[in-house]
Amino acid sequence: MTSSESTDVLVIGSGFGGAITAYHLAAGGARVVVLERGPWLSGEEFEHDFKFGSSSTRVFDFVVGDGMSVLSGNCVGGGSVVYFAAMPRAPRFVFDRKGRFGHRMWPSAISRGTLDPWYDRVAEALPVSQTSWDTVPFSGGLFGAACDHAGRTANPVPVALDQAKCTNCNWMMAGCRFDAKRSLLLNYLPAALAHGAQIRPLHEVQYLSRTDDGGYRVHYTVLDDVDYRVEVDSGTIDAKIVIIAAGAGATPVILQRSEPTLGAMPHAVGRYFSGNGERLNTAIFDEERIRDVLGLSRPDGVPYEAYQIGKGPCVASWDRLDGSLPEYERFSLEQLYFPPGFGTILAQVPDAVGPTWFGAEKKELLRTWQSWLTVFTMSEDDNEGEFGAVPPSGNAVRLSQQMLARGSLRYEPTENTLRGWALSDAEVRDILERDGLSRVMPWTNDVVGAYTVHPLASCRIGDNPATSALDDRHELRNHPGIFVTDGSAVPAGLTVNPAMTIAALAERAVPGIVAAARARGVDVRYGAPAPDGGTSSRDAVLPLARSALRQ
Amino acid sequence: MVLEAYADTILPGEKRWPGDRAVAGVSSDGGAVAAGALLALGSPEGGLAPALDALADGLDEHAEEYAAEAGIELDPEVPAFVSLDFPDRVRLVQRLTDPTHPEREAWISLAMFSVIAFDAAAHSHTVEALDAGHVGLKIIGFRQPDSDGLWRFDTYSYGRQLAQPHPDTTASGSPA
Numbered sequence: 171m172t173s174s175e176s177t178d179v180l181v182i183g184s185g186f187g188g189a190i191t192a193y194h195l196a197a198g199g200a201r202v203v204v205l206e207r208g209p210w211l212s213g214e215e216f217e218h219d220f221k222f223g224s225s226s227t228r229v230f231d232f233v234v235g236d237g238m239s240v241l242s243g244n245c246v247g248g249g250s251v252v253y254f255a256a257m258p259r260a261p262r263f264v265f266d267r268k269g270r271f272g273h274r275m276w277p278s279a280i281s282r283g284t285l286d287p288w289y290d291r292v293a294e295a296l297p298v299s300q301t302s303w304d305t306v307p308f309s310g311g312l313f314g315a316a317c318d319h320a321g322r323t324a325n326p327v328p329v330a331l332d333q334a335k336c337t338n339c340n341w342m343m344a345g346c347r348f349d350a351k352r353s354l355l356l357n358y359l360p361a362a363l364a365h366g367a368q369i370r371p372l373h374e375v376q377y378l379s380r381t382d383d384g385g386y387r388v389h390y391t392v393l394d395d396v397d398y399r400v401e402v403d404s405g406t407i408d409a410k411i412v413i414i415a416a417g418a419g420a421t422p423v424i425l426q427r428s429e430p431t432l433g434a435m436p437h438a439v440g441r442y443f444s445g446n447g448e449r450l451n452t453a454i455f456d457e458e459r460i461r462d463v464l465g466l467s468r469p470d471g472v473p474y475e476a477y478q479i480g481k482g483p484c485v486a487s488w489d490r491l492d493g494s495l496p497e498y499e500r501f502s503l504e505q506l507y508f509p510p511g512f513g514t515i516l517a518q519v520p521d522a523v524g525p526t527w528f529g530a531e532k533k534e535l536l537r538t539w540q541s542w543l544t545v546f547t548m549s550e551d552d553n554e555g556e557f558g559a560v561p562p563s564g565n566a567v568r569l570s571q572q573m574l575a576r577g578s579l580r581y582e583p584t585e586n587t588l589r590g591w592a593l594s595d596a597e598v599r600d601i602l603e604r605d606g607l608s609r610v611m612p613w614t615n616d617v618v619g620a621y622t623v624h625p626l627a628s629c630r631i632g633d634n635p636a637t638s639a640l641d642d643r644h645e646l647r648n649h650p651g652i653f654v655t656d657g658s659a660v661p662a663g664l665t666v667n668p669a670m671t672i673a674a675l676a677e678r679a680v681p682g683i684v685a686a687a688r689a690r691g692v693d694v695r696y697g698a699p700a701p702d703g704g705t706s707s708r709d710a711v712l713p714l715a716r717s718a719l720r721q
Numbered sequence: 722m723v724l725e726a727y728a729d730t731i732l733p734g735e736k737r738w739p740g741d742r743a744v745a746g747v748s749s750d751g752g753a754v755a756a757g758a759l760l761a762l763g764s765p766e767g768g769l770a771p772a773l774d775a776l777a778d779g780l781d782e783h784a785e786e787y788a789a790e791a792g793i794e795l796d797p798e799v800p801a802f803v804s805l806d807f808p809d810r811v812r813l814v815q816r817l818t819d820p821t822h823p824e825r826e827a828w829i830s831l832a833m834f835s836v837i838a839f840d841a842a843a844h845s846h847t848v849e850a851l852d853a854g855h856v857g858l859k860i861i862g863f864r865q866p867d868s869d870g871l872w873r874f875d876t877y878s879y880g881r882q883l884a885q886p887h888p889d890t891t892a893s894g895s896p897a
């Protein structure tokens with residue numbers, strides 16, 4: 171006889187989609203268990219160290235696919251622990267994108283206007299604030315000045331950062347040691363715990379099956395805390411409602427693996443993956459030109475040499491976020507930092523005689539590292555990613571103890587995607603090579619394919635059942651009681667950083683999930699304040715939530 | 722020795738001693754090998770260690786094939802790949818890592834570990850690597866931490882507005 175533990179709501183993954191829903195359901199009175207495949211780290215456990223086995227590899231997931239590599243978080247707090255905390259809202263035109271099927275990809279119920287009250291909830295909860303120019307690091311300043319010199323505009327980006335605590339150490343991908351980055355570990359997750367939610371780290375969900383009472387059984391394995399390839403235990407939990415928020419690189423794999431036990435999945439599960447049209451260019455600056463052309467110099471008189479200093483992306487150029495431009499030709503550019511390793515291997519040598527990404531010329535290029543500036547393109551790709559064969563466990567076959575794995579995502583960029591990238595490459599060159607400021611090269615796609623830190627759309631919401639896996643309440647079609655609230659639900663590339671939109675959609679989904687839970691006999695209510703008790707944005711959405719609760 | 726020669730092709734260094742065969746010596750200071758590429762490749766964390774012998778053998782086979790094709794006479798004293806001169810090593814590595822090569826993932830993995838050994842010293846604690854004068858961190862100019870081993874930059878901003886904001890910026894600071 172097998173005995174299974176039970177709960178009202180089981181949440182898979184503790185990133186934005188998991189933490190936000192877990193908090194509201196726990197605060198509303200439901201019994202909530204969160205299963206998270208990664209470890210649970212905080213504060214001083216976030217190390218300034220590139221060594222294998224330090225927090226920089228423990229909390230990170232890097233899955234190489236066929237033509238697309240995906241970087242994400244692997245810990246309690248998910249991507250919010252490793253991310254750069256840039257939190258812009260998506261521009262209005264994005265919600266009207268048609269994509270390759272020629273019909274609006276977003277549900278008709280959602281537009282920037284209808285999403286704004288939910289964005290407000292996230293902005294209050296984390297909180298998100300605007301960056302002022304006096305806290306913009308040298309790299310952001312350099313990008314801004316170059317944009318200005320080229321007749322472009324540039325904005326400091328809204329961020330979830332406490333500037334007073336930030337040391338500009340640029341170690342944020344290893345987790346923030348100083349609690350300056352407002353990850354989910356500082357707001358939604360502690361608030362969920364305070365309301366009785368349980369979070370179980372190193373619990374990796376493999377698949378779902380049905381229970382006799384119309385609920386679901388969630389099957390998990392427990393992973394070794396150093397070597398994630400090793401399974402140390404396994405178990406099941408029964409739940410009335412399951413929320414899948416394992417991230418767009420993992421959620422569809424769990425559902426695909428569940429097909430034998432749950433029955434056929436909607437066609438769109440594991441299809442229409444978007445990498446948010448990501449592309450990187452690295453500029454190698456001429457320090458003298460920075461001084462002569464842009465008139466910049468640090469207090470010590472050095473013009474720049476400060477790539478290492480800062481806090482990820484701080485300044486963006488939104489001139490190409492123009493809704494009157496054709497689809498696939500709109501993108502934003504954002505100044506960015508990636509640490510050595512990830513941030514150096516794909517950078518290419520300008521005017522190379524030999525190989526561009528390795529060799530003697532590459533070594534010479536590395537000598538100029540402090541004069542580099544990386545520029546991040548977020549464009550409109552064509553949702554051309556598709557997941558292939560289901561791996562034996564997790565979302566990929568783990569090659570290393572931590573971080574590195576091989577997955578089944580195939581991504582062959584279409585002409586539309588390639589056109590957007592080419593246009594953005596040209597735009598970056600036009601801005602940054604002007605008057606001899608720098609030499610610019612895109613990162614190579616020949617080593618690990620394209621790459622993304624913004625996986626999206628692999629299990630998306632929509633009105634059309636043929637091209638969307640979820641209805642506009644985030645419920646999985648034909649599988650009532652299963653909701654998906656992470657980046658996989660976002661229908662398509664956003665042209666800006668996605669976490670703010672993922673989080674707003676999760677906030678928006680909560681009243682519908684509460685209604686579904688109530689229909690299944692769970693005594694739960696909607697209406698929790700922000701995690702710190704703030705109520706202004708909650709009060710603004712209550713009338714909206716009422717209609718969802720009535721449905 | 723074969724894997725050293727491979728790592729040296731990815732980020733080349735100076736010969737460690739006269740007559741060093743693995744390191745081709747095309748650069749004036751340390752490269753991936755001096756930076757510890759073999760330690761990174763062999764680390765239990767990396768997961769590549771069990772495959773290294775097979776990879777070294779495979780690399781030699783490819784080198785023999787390459788040499789036969791190009792009419793290059795190999796030195797029987799050293800493994801075939803080591804016997805190739807630097808430009809030929811480069812051409813062979815380009816071939817092995819080309820998007821169309823069936824074994825490219827293995828060769829790219831070797832390259833990736835060589836790069837992170839040099840650029841990030843990922844086989845040692847960063848603070849210790851800096852103290853020991855790790856050649857890669859030195860070459861990229863990675864800055865020193867504070868005395869407690871943590872990085873803080875008190876001076877970090879030009880401190881003034883350097884561009885005009887987009888006219889369609891909303892009150893929350895986002896695009897409209």
Ligand SMILES: Cc1cc2nc3c(=O)[nH]c(=O)nc-3n(C[C@H](O)[C@H](O)[C@H](O)COP(=O)(O)OP(=O)(O)OC[C@H]3O[C@@H](n4cnc5c(N)ncnc54)[C@H](O)[C@@H]3O)c2cc1C
Pocket residue numbers: 182183184185186187188205206207208241242243244245246247248249250252253254255256257343373374375376415416417418420421424482483564565623624625655656657658667668669670672
């Ligand atoms: C280096 C980096 C920088 C970034 N910077 C920014 C930025 O500045 N702004 C921005 O908007 N976005 C940024 N992002 C992207 C952002 O982190 C993601 O878009 C966001 O975290 C996605 O939220 P999510 O809820 O979809 O999934 P995630 O936050 O990825 O959470 C999913 C969670 O599920 C867990 N999980 C996966 N599989 C299982 C399983 N089988 N069982 C149990 N748990 C599982 C994962 O470990 C993870 O914790 C960045 C990402 C990276 C990698």
